[in-house]
Amino acid sequence: MSSLTTTARRRAVAPSRQGLGPLAALLLILALAYFLVPVYIMFKVSVSSPGEILRQFPAFWIEEFTWRHWEQVLTSGNLWAPLRKSLVVATGATLLTLALAVPAAYAISRLPPRPRYAAIIALFFTRMFPDVGVALPIAVTFLKYNLLDTDSGLILAHTSLVLPLAAWVLVGTFNTIPRELEQAAEVDGASRLRALWSVALPLARPGIAVAAIFVWLASWNEFTYAMYLTLGKRTLPLLTYYYITRGNWFQSAAYSAILTIPVLLVTLFLQRYLRSGYLSGSLKG
Amino acid sequence: MLARIRRWVVRHRLELALVAPMATYVFGLTLWPVCKAIFWSFSNQAGELTLANYRQLFGDSRFASAFLNTVFIVVVGTFSELCFGLFLAWCLARNFKLRGLVRSLLLVPMGVPTLVSAINFMYVFDNSGYLNELLIKTGLATQPINWASGGLRTLLMVVAADMWKVTPSVMLILLAGLESIPEQLYEAAAVDGATPWQTFRRIVLPLLKPAITTAVIIRGIDAFRIFELPLVLAGRNTPFLATFAYDEYQTYHNIHTSGAASTVLLVLILVFAVLYLKAAKEGDDLA
Numbered sequence: 001m002s003s004l005t006t007t008a009r010r011r012a013v014a015p016s017r018q019g020l021g022p023l024a025a026l027l028l029i030l031a032l033a034y035f036l037v038p039v040y041i042m043f044k045v046s047v048s049s050p051g052e053i054l055r056q057f058p059a060f061w062i063e064e065f066t067w068r069h070w071e072q073v074l075t076s077g078n079l080w081a082p083l084r085k086s087l088v089v090a091t092g093a094t095l096l097t098l099a100l101a102v103p104a105a106y107a108i109s110r111l112p113p114r115p116r117y118a119a120i121i122a123l124f125f126t127r128m129f130p131d132v133g134v135a136l137p138i139a140v141t142f143l144k145y146n147l148l149d150t151d152s153g154l155i156l157a158h159t160s161l162v163l164p165l166a167a168w169v170l171v172g173t174f175n176t177i178p179r180e181l182e183q184a185a186e187v188d189g190a191s192r193l194r195a196l197w198s199v200a201l202p203l204a205r206p207g208i209a210v211a212a213i214f215v216w217l218a219s220w221n222e223f224t225y226a227m228y229l230t231l232g233k234r235t236l237p238l239l240t241y242y243y244i245t246r247g248n249w250f251q252s253a254a255y256s257a258i259l260t261i262p263v264l265l266v267t268l269f270l271q272r273y274l275r276s277g278y279l280s281g282s283l284k285g
Numbered sequence: 286m287l288a289r290i291r292r293w294v295v296r297h298r299l300e301l302a303l304v305a306p307m308a309t310y311v312f313g314l315t316l317w318p319v320c321k322a323i324f325w326s327f328s329n330q331a332g333e334l335t336l337a338n339y340r341q342l343f344g345d346s347r348f349a350s351a352f353l354n355t356v357f358i359v360v361v362g363t364f365s366e367l368c369f370g371l372f373l374a375w376c377l378a379r380n381f382k383l384r385g386l387v388r389s390l391l392l393v394p395m396g397v398p399t400l401v402s403a404i405n406f407m408y409v410f411d412n413s414g415y416l417n418e419l420l421i422k423t424g425l426a427t428q429p430i431n432w433a434s435g436g437l438r439t440l441l442m443v444v445a446a447d448m449w450k451v452t453p454s455v456m457l458i459l460l461a462g463l464e465s466i467p468e469q470l471y472e473a474a475a476v477d478g479a480t481p482w483q484t485f486r487r488i489v490l491p492l493l494k495p496a497i498t499t500a501v502i503i504r505g506i507d508a509f510r511i512f513e514l515p516l517v518l519a520g521r522n523t524p525f526l527a528t529f530a531y532d533e534y535q536t537y538h539n540i541h542t543s544g545a546a547s548t549v550l551l552v553l554i555l556v557f558a559v560l561y562l563k564a565a566k567e568g569d570d571l572a
Contacts, residue, residue, distance in 0.1 A: 014471035015378040015463070028376050031369075032387065035394055038405035038449065041415060045408055056429075057418045058408075104307035107300035119304070126311060128554045129319050130510050132530040133547030136540060137318035137325075160314035163307060192299055221398040223513050227531070237400050244404060244517055253408075256401040267396030268389060 042260070046070065046253035053249060069250040073258070078239065083258075085151060086236040090219040092155040097166045097215050100159070102208060105170030106196060110179065120171060123164040134160070135228040142229060149233045157229055158219040165218065166211045173207025174200065210273050217263050319551070326545035338545040348546065351524035354440060354515075355550075358525065359508040359557070362444045362451075363501060369448060370455030370500065377456070378463045395453050403517035406446040410518065435522040443523075446514050451507070455500045462496025463489070498565045502558060509554050526550045 020028065045053055049066050052059040073079055108119045138157055139148070147153030181203070182195035190198070201208075223237045230238055236259055243252035294301065329335050342348045377388055394402065409415050410432040420426040432442045466489060474484045512527040519525075524532070526546055533543035 013475060014468040015375070016380055016468065018379050020376060020379055020381045024376055024379075025381075027372070028387065031373060032390055035391060035449065035453070037415075038402070038409060039393060039397060041408050042401065042405045054413075056413045057422075058413065058415060060415065060418075100307040100310055103303035107303035111297065111300055126315050128506055128551070128558060129315060130527060130530075130547050130550040130554065131512065132510075132527045133322045133544070133551055134315055134318045136530070136534055136543055136547065137321040138314065139534075140540060141318075156314065160310065163311060167307065221400070223398075223400050224527075224531075228534075237398065240400060240404070241517070244407070249408070252404055256404050260397050260401050263398055264393065264396035267392060271389060271392055 039260075042253050042256055045249060046257050048250075050250065069254045073251065073254045079255075079258075082234045082236045082239040085154075085233060086220060088151050089154045089158060089235065090216045092151065093158040093162065093219040094212050094216045096155060096159045097162055098208065098212060101163055101166040101170055101211070102201075102204075105167045106174050106200060106204075108167070109171050109174035109177075116171075120168070123167055126164045131161070131224040132228075135225050138225075139228040148229055149231045154226060154229055154235070157225045158222055161222065161225060162215045162218045166215050169211040169214065170204070170207060173204050173211075176207075177203045210270065213266055213270065217266060221259070221263065322544040323548050323551075324544075325541050326548045329541065338541045341542055342545050342549070347524050348529060351526050351529040351546075352549070354523055355509060355511070355526045355553075357440050358443060358447065358511055359505055361440075362447050362508050363504045365444060366448050366452050366455045366504060367497065367500060369452050370459050373452065373456040374459040374463050377460055391456065392453050394450050397450070399450055399513045400517070402446060402450045403514045406442070406449070406514075407517060410442050410445075433518065433520055433522070435519075439519050439523045443511070443514050443518055446518060447508065447511065450514075451504060455504060458500045458503075459493065459496050462493045466492050494565070498562070502561060505557055505561065506554055509550060509557070526553075 044060075044062055046069055047065055047067065048059070048062060049064040049068075052063050108116055111119065135157070138160075142148045142153050142157075147156070177200050182192070182199050185195040185199050186192065221237065222235075223241070226235045226238050227241075234242060236255070240252055240255040240259055243255060326338055327334055327336070329337060373391060377384065377391075397405070407414075411417075412429050412431055416432075417426070417429040421429065430438065432438055470488055470492075471484060474488055479487070510527050511525055512531070515523060515525045515528050516531075521532075526549065530543045530546035530550065533539050533546060
């Protein structure tokens, strides 16, 4: 009798050996709906006829499929200049960031523990500055040097924004490459720079690629700095925002989709790299 | 002492030379601008030192509500994201069919730019949007609710949108923490006859604390700086500190009050980070 009561009592078991209870499964399904429905609605609005959205009860399912809004986006000519600016700025910011962050991250990872820790804390510290506080003086300075509205100005600003994040990811990468490998090259007569170039850099390539992709996406999405530093030549996010302020739901849905597609694809393909260490710098609210 | 520093610099000259360009860049385009914004906040157009900007802010009811709205988003938003993220991480740590697919689908909001997530929620929360439709059709409301009209409902709308965008990242941080807890601990707890709740309260939660601290610090800092979501969703009726600072510059062309609002935001973030880290540390000593 006593053995029966002890087996009937619920015992703690490691979570990986447990399934989901019905209540948890139901809540999880609701959570999935919460996460997926807004994205569906965006794509739906971009291919819906105005009649099924601009009424008191908008249709949830697609009743009348139309490419009209997408045709308008692609043929109106408004897309290309902002798309070009966004592509140029994101690519330029990525290259400049890597040029600055790769050597610095390598050096930080090779410092003794205490200064290394101090450097990492300093990088994190810069993440505490509010964007609006940094962008304001930059905007005033750029106004003086005619850098507002230029590609190069926005590249400079975006680089300052993403540099700590990139350095953070790259320090983690170089930390995993043993110093002994370079030392072996140095024994064979290579200089330290030569050892960095031919031993450490090739091994760090995957981490550098991940950092580059994160930086590129951060610049592609960036909104606050672009708002401060743009007068007329918009980036893609600013153009999307412009259509919202104009109250054009369908154009903004189509532009939102264009903005989202590359980010969504990369995020899902690279999800195994989305680890907590990398996230420390990349979360944005 | 000086000689020691010199020797250290000479020994690490290569490292220092490699760090120097980035350090200069961060100094010139981040640190220096912040100092400038702080200086502007304490000066007037003639460059004289003054507290007038802060007096003006603290007498402005829009600034007061921006301050309170920001604190509300940080406290309520971060807490809800933590609970929701913990639930999702708890589910994903379990073994069930389609687990990999569910994990991928839960990460979808991370692939949506913040601006776009604001637009998505604009379609949901509009007066004749999908949420009002759902509420009326299920009989939970008889009239469409104007979510952007200000007050608590607007704040809750911003929290809902912020939670959507950020909970997946919080979930990943907590999931990494959960997966690092060795299985033997659960077995030991079972041998000692602990119930699932006791195991959670006495073993999982304490071991999860570093992950929770990371999530709260990172999330809290970003919640203070919230910008796109209120700009698109809440409009002028519901200012936040970042949108207030932007408005002061863009609409009123006043770099001094804008700088003052940014400085208040910076001080808030620093106080929050220091206090939270301190509290987390003291909790450690007690445990």
